[in-house]
Amino acid sequence: NINPQRLWDSLMETAKFGGTVKGGIKRLTLSDEDKKVRDWFKAQCEALGCTVTVDEVGNMFAVRPGRNNELPPIAMGSHLDTQPTGGKFDGVLGVLGALEAMRTMHEQGYETNAPVEIVNWTNEEGSRYAPAMLASGVFAGVFTPQYAYERTDRDGVTFLDELERIGYRGVEKAGAHKFQAMFELHIEQGPILEDEKKMIGVVTGVQGMRWYEVTVTGQDAHTGATPMYLRKNALLGAARIIEAVDAVGQKHQPGVATVGLIENKPNSRNVVPGEVFFTIDLRHPDEEVLEVMEKEFRAALEDILPAMKLIYDEKRIWNSPAVKFAPELIECVEHGAEKAGFAMRKMVSGAGHDAAYIARVAPTTMIFVPCEGGLSHNEGESTSFDECAAGAQVLLNAVIEHDRR
Amino acid sequence: NINPQRLWDSLMETAKFGGTVKGGIKRLTLSDEDKKVRDWFKAQCEALGCTVTVDEVGNMFAVRPGRNNELPPIAMGSHLDTQPTGGKFDGVLGVLGALEAMRTMHEQGYETNAPVEIVNWTNEEGSRYAPAMLASGVFAGVFTPQYAYERTDRDGVTFLDELERIGYRGVEKAGAHKFQAMFELHIEQGPILEDEKKMIGVVTGVQGMRWYEVTVTGQDAHTGATPMYLRKNALLGAARIIEAVDAVGQKHQPGVATVGLIENKPNSRNVVPGEVFFTIDLRHPDEEVLEVMEKEFRAALEDILPAMKLIYDEKRIWNSPAVKFAPELIECVEHGAEKAGFAMRKMVSGAGHDAAYIARVAPTTMIFVPCEGGLSHNEGESTSFDECAAGAQVLLNAVIEHDRR
Ligand SMILES: NC(=O)NCCC(=O)O
Ligand SMILES: NC(=O)NCCC(=O)O
Numbered sequence: 001n002i003n004p005q006r007l008w009d010s011l012m013e014t015a016k017f018g019g020t021v022k023g024g025i026k027r028l029t030l031s032d033e034d035k036k037v038r039d040w041f042k043a044q045c046e047a048l049g050c051t052v053t054v055d056e057v058g059n060m061f062a063v064r065p066g067r068n069n070e071l072p073p074i075a076m077g078s079h080l081d082t083q084p085t086g087g088k089f090d091g092v093l094g095v096l097g098a099l100e101a102m103r104t105m106h107e108q109g110y111e112t113n114a115p116v117e118i119v120n121w122t123n124e125e126g127s128r129y130a131p132a133m134l135a136s137g138v139f140a141g142v143f144t145p146q147y148a149y150e151r152t153d154r155d156g157v158t159f160l161d162e163l164e165r166i167g168y169r170g171v172e173k174a175g176a177h178k179f180q181a182m183f184e185l186h187i188e189q190g191p192i193l194e195d196e197k198k199m200i201g202v203v204t205g206v207q208g209m210r211w212y213e214v215t216v217t218g219q220d221a222h223t224g225a226t227p228m229y230l231r232k233n234a235l236l237g238a239a240r241i242i243e244a245v246d247a248v249g250q251k252h253q254p255g256v257a258t259v260g261l262i263e264n265k266p267n268s269r270n271v272v273p274g275e276v277f278f279t280i281d282l283r284h285p286d287e288e289v290l291e292v293m294e295k296e297f298r299a300a301l302e303d304i305l306p307a308m309k310l311i312y313d314e315k316r317i318w319n320s321p322a323v324k325f326a327p328e329l330i331e332c333v334e335h336g337a338e339k340a341g342f343a344m345r346k347m348v349s350g351a352g353h354d355a356a357y358i359a360r361v362a363p364t365t366m367i368f369v370p371c372e373g374g375l376s377h378n379e380g381e382s383t384s385f386d387e388c389a390a391g392a393q394v395l396l397n398a399v400i401e402h403d404r405r
Numbered sequence: 406n407i408n409p410q411r412l413w414d415s416l417m418e419t420a421k422f423g424g425t426v427k428g429g430i431k432r433l434t435l436s437d438e439d440k441k442v443r444d445w446f447k448a449q450c451e452a453l454g455c456t457v458t459v460d461e462v463g464n465m466f467a468v469r470p471g472r473n474n475e476l477p478p479i480a481m482g483s484h485l486d487t488q489p490t491g492g493k494f495d496g497v498l499g500v501l502g503a504l505e506a507m508r509t510m511h512e513q514g515y516e517t518n519a520p521v522e523i524v525n526w527t528n529e530e531g532s533r534y535a536p537a538m539l540a541s542g543v544f545a546g547v548f549t550p551q552y553a554y555e556r557t558d559r560d561g562v563t564f565l566d567e568l569e570r571i572g573y574r575g576v577e578k579a580g581a582h583k584f585q586a587m588f589e590l591h592i593e594q595g596p597i598l599e600d601e602k603k604m605i606g607v608v609t610g611v612q613g614m615r616w617y618e619v620t621v622t623g624q625d626a627h628t629g630a631t632p633m634y635l636r637k638n639a640l641l642g643a644a645r646i647i648e649a650v651d652a653v654g655q656k657h658q659p660g661v662a663t664v665g666l667i668e669n670k671p672n673s674r675n676v677v678p679g680e681v682f683f684t685i686d687l688r689h690p691d692e693e694v695l696e697v698m699e700k701e702f703r704a705a706l707e708d709i710l711p712a713m714k715l716i717y718d719e720k721r722i723w724n725s726p727a728v729k730f731a732p733e734l735i736e737c738v739e740h741g742a743e744k745a746g747f748a749m750r751k752m753v754s755g756a757g758h759d760a761a762y763i764a765r766v767a768p769t770t771m772i773f774v775p776c777e778g779g780l781s782h783n784e785g786e787s788t789s790f791d792e793c794a795a796g797a798q799v800l801l802n803a804v805i806e807h808d809r810r
Contacts, residue, residue, distance in 0.1 A: 085625055085671040085679070127673040190630035209629060211674060220490055220783040223663040223686045224614060225595035225755035228654045230779065235664060236651050239644035246641050249633045258628040259640060260674045262667065266490040268532040269616060269665045269684045270757075271782040274490070279674045281628045350630035352675075374635065377676040378625040 002396055003107075004389035007100040011388065014040060014080070014096065015088045024379025025088055029081035029123035030058070030162035037080045038168060041120060044099060048106045050117075053177070054170030057135040057148050058122035058163050061177055064102055066112040066403075074112070074399050075179040075362075076101060077119030077136075077354060078186060083127050087381020089187045089371065089388070095120050097185040097392035104396060112403045114180060121354040122168075128153045130279070131211055131318035136354035138174045140361045145174055154263070175361070181329055181402055184355040184366045185395045187383050191374025192347060199390050200337040200344035201368025205325055206356040207348055208290045211318035212280040214241065214301065218310045220266060220274035235264055235273035237310040244300035245280055248293050255284035255293055256350070285348050287322055323356045326363035329402065333367050336397030342390055351376070367394050407801055408512075409794035412505040416793065419445060419485070419501065420493045429784025430493055434486035434528040435463070435567035442485045443573060446525060449504060453511045455522075458582070459575030462540040462553050463527035463568050466582055469507055471517040471808075479517070479804050480584040480767075481506060482524030482541075482759060483591060488532050492786020494592045494776065494793070500525050502590040502797035509801060517808045519585060526759040527573075533558045535684075536616055536723035541759035543579045545766045550579055559668070580766070586734055586807055589760040589771045590800045592788050596779025597752060604795050605742040605749035606773025610730055611761040612690040612753055615699060616723035618682070619646065619706065623715045625671060625679035640669055640678035642715040649705035650685055653698050660689035660698055661755070690753050692727055728761045731768035734807065738772050741802030747795055756781070772799050 017037040018027030027033040038060065042052045045062035052062045063073055078094020098118040105116065121139075126132025129151040137143045149160035163169045188194075193201050218232030242259045249257030262278040280297060284290040298314065305312045330346075337344045349356075349366065358364045369391040372382040422442040423432030432438040443465065447457045450467035457467045468478055483499020503523040510521065526544075531537025534556040542548045554565035568574045593599075598606050623637030647664045654662030667683040685702060689695040703719070710717045735751075742749045754761075754771065763769045774796040777787040 083671060083673050083676055085673075085676070125673075126675060127671075130674055132675060188630070189627045191632075191635065207629070219780070221779075222594045222756055222781040223661060223665055224612070224688050224757060225593070225781060226661070226779065227596070228651075228658055228661060230596065233651070233663075235667065236647060239647035242641060242644035243648070246633075246638070253633055256628060256631070256633060258638075258675075258677055260628055260676050260678060261672050262640065262669050263672075264667050266488060266532075266782075267666050267668075268488055268490075268530075268782070269535055270531060270537065270663075270686055271488055271490070271665050272663055273665060274783070281675055283629050351627055352629060374631065375624070376627040376630060377673070378679070 002100050002104045002389065002392045004385060006103065007096060007388055007392050008385050010096045010099065011088060011092060014092060020379055022379040025082045025086050026084055027082040028084060028128040029125060030166055034081055035166035041080065045118065048102055053172055054168055055172040055174045055177060056145050056170055057138045057174050058168040059135050059139060059174065060120040061117055063115050063117040066115040068113055069115055071114035072178045072180040073115035073117040074402055075117050075119050075182040076395060076399060077121055077182055078184050079121045079124035079354060081123060081125050083125055083377045085379050087376060087378060089381055089383045090189065090376050091124055093187055093383065093388055093391060094185045097395050100392045101396035101399065114403055116399060117179065124354055129159050132352050133354050133357050136357040140357040141175060142357055179362055182355065182358045182362055182364045183329065183395055183398050184353055185391045186353060186366055186368060187371040187376060188368040189351045189371060189376035193368060193370035194374060196345060198345045199342040200394055201347045202330060202333050202344050203325060203349050203366035203368055204330060204346050205348050206323040206353060207283050207285040207350055208287050208322040209283040209320045209352055210290060210294060210316060213315050213317050214278055214280065215313045216276045216305060216310050218274050221272040223270045223272055226272055231272050232309045233272050234276040234310060237305050237308050238262065238276040238278055240304045241300060244304065245297060248296050252284060252289055252293050255289060257282050257293060285322055320352055320356060323359050325359060325365040329363050329365035332398040332401040333365055333394065335401050336394045339397050340393050342394065367391055407505050407509045407794065407797045409790060411508065412501060412793055412797050413790050415501045415504065416493060416497065419497060425784055427784040430487045430491050431489055432487040433489060433533040434530060435571055439486055440571035446485065450523065453507055458577055459573055460577040460579045460582060461550050461575055462543045462579050463573040464540050464544060464579065465525040466522055468520050468522040471520040473518055474520055476519035477583045477585040478520035478522040479807055480522050480524050480587040481800060481804060482526060482587055483589050484526045484529035484759060486528060486530050488530055488782045490784050492781060492783060494786055494788045495594065495781050496529055498592055498788065498793055498796060499590045502800050505797045506801035506804065519808055521804060522584065529759055534564050537757050538759050538762050541762040545762040546580060547762055584767055587760065587763045587767055587769045588734065588800055588803055589758055590796045591758060591771055591773060592776040592781060593773040594756045594776060594781035598773060598775035599779060601750060603750045604747035605799055606752045607735060607738050607749050608730060608754050608771035608773055609735060609751050610753050611728040611757060612688050612755055613692050613695045613727040614688040614725045614757055615695060615721060617685040618720050618722055620718045621681045621710060621715050623679050626677040628675045628677055631677055636677050637714045638677050639681040639715060642710050642713050643667065643681040643683055645709045646705060649709065650702060653701050657689060657694055657698050660694060662687050662698060690727055725757055725761060728764050730764060730770040734768050734770035737803040737806040738770055738799065740806050741799045744802050745798050747799065772796055
């Protein structure tokens, strides 16, 4: 059995790397805070006798040998980066829960058949560098390393420069490191488990998601001296699109549609805005409906903006199709939850996860635990001591079950 | 007669302080670029034998003695700061047109009865530090120096710190420096003169204007895992207010209503926005209608936001009532335009100007010249060689006429 207090202490200890006054974490990928938590994680794994390697996009692998080291390892992985106003559990619980499972095996001298490892995937959040799940995507062959290297944050700083700056550009080719299976423990980030009073979510897949970037161009003009009828107000155009995107989500529930990021230029109180950049996030479990949502969103751009004398540029920058996880791993999770005596339910993830890309190259699945009010990507994100412990226990049980089989 | 080429050359020379690739100027108040143009302006005035003084909020006064130096000077004033994507003429023409008038008098050894002076007012634009016309407002007793000092830009840097940093905090009390009249030459920033093929706008007043700040608070949440019906989307709320503000302007034309600045938090592609800050600019020549516009805007906040489970905080941060200029100075402008043979028309300014505040403490008026397409607060802002010259000539004529009377 895992040690719940040790897990909790590690969660609270690492929450200091980027800790915010509101009790959350701001630990954007490849920032100084990210370097600190990586260094800490490496030291902890090495203390357990693990070998830690880093690949060319900064993914970290901490391997504990098994009885038969010819067998590819069984991986437990998630991410240590956060949103700008992120919580203490999203991603972190998956890595530190895996660390706790590893510490438990180490402490009890438990020998697995295959090696077991922990993976910390780079830039899962996609907040600093879009798209999300970038480095697990490179690992899975969805993106080239070059593509990842060239991503820029909103200040124009590249992924490569930051990766080198914090000293986490490894030599190993992404994807060269092989494992036989991956389990990812994560908080649900939605309200279902809490609603139904279930401790464990047995995740059968991930919904499809698509990201877009739009730039609307009008004309900078004086707010006081420019009559209403002469304006080309890019922000007014953007406001109408924000409304239309929301309507697409409302219409296609349980699909969702959101504008999360907006940049207005010149952003001055007495200038009619001449240019607005914003992003759109569309998701649905069914790819066909997602296709309809995309069509409706694009039709809204075309219906609304030219009539306002605004021009626009739109690009789909990410398409992550719906994913189904490996039945044999799902069984291991169910077995692990049953053994520990936790109520569970099957569910599809609304959030994207590294597991969604890893599922393309290895049998993969996920374990969810509840979070208060379904709230995530929020500094107030909260998963209890017992829920964190339950997740780590089921992770350990599932890995041992898979190893045993 | 003024020297049009010398005026144009000075306009082009100073346009380099903060010049942008698109041919505009980014010379935010109290920035390094502002310091450079101030230093340049001081040197030019001193070369004409003027005495240059600076008051406690950075307003600069360059005085040329007259025959009777007991008489208070006649002032010609405007501003050298610009918008973040400003043009080469807004404000600058008023100061450099005055400099050209002064140079002409100097060159021809013309002696006025009263001293004549040029004023460069600090922070007219209000873009870096709201509200606009801040230091002419202090001069006129509308704001205290302390109020100005405490203004912060969007990065939290105070007016006082920047004023001291660039070395333009003078010792003279704002308002202690007296003048008998002020003429401000400016580009129209609207389309009327161009439309009617008139060279000179005889400005009879300035419309009323009010600025507001609104913060809408919802809840940061995951875009993928948060169902549409559970959201408190602050950006969607802001979008609806942007739409409502525009409708207020459309309804009360020739009034105008604009959201020019917006800041979204946490501004991440996969976070439902939890907090949005934005500003509103309402204007109308008739204070009673402006009052109605304010009521309608406030009603929109109350109708729209609470129903979306959003809370908000709203503050009126500026109220600059409609202004009427001094009839005797208006006559001098008409006389000056007639003498030079330019077609003119009377008009009310849609933009705010330092003259609007100075009118409270001294007889004041303004002279407008056309700008292409009525475009201002835009890097493409364009007033021709001949139009600039016409403005400076009428300014000189009006000052001489006023001095003669
Ligand atoms: N789990 C998680 O928050 N992932 C970020 C990617 C996304 O779903 O937007
Ligand atoms: N003239 C001018 O652009 N002034 C700025 C103040 C305002 O009207 O918004």
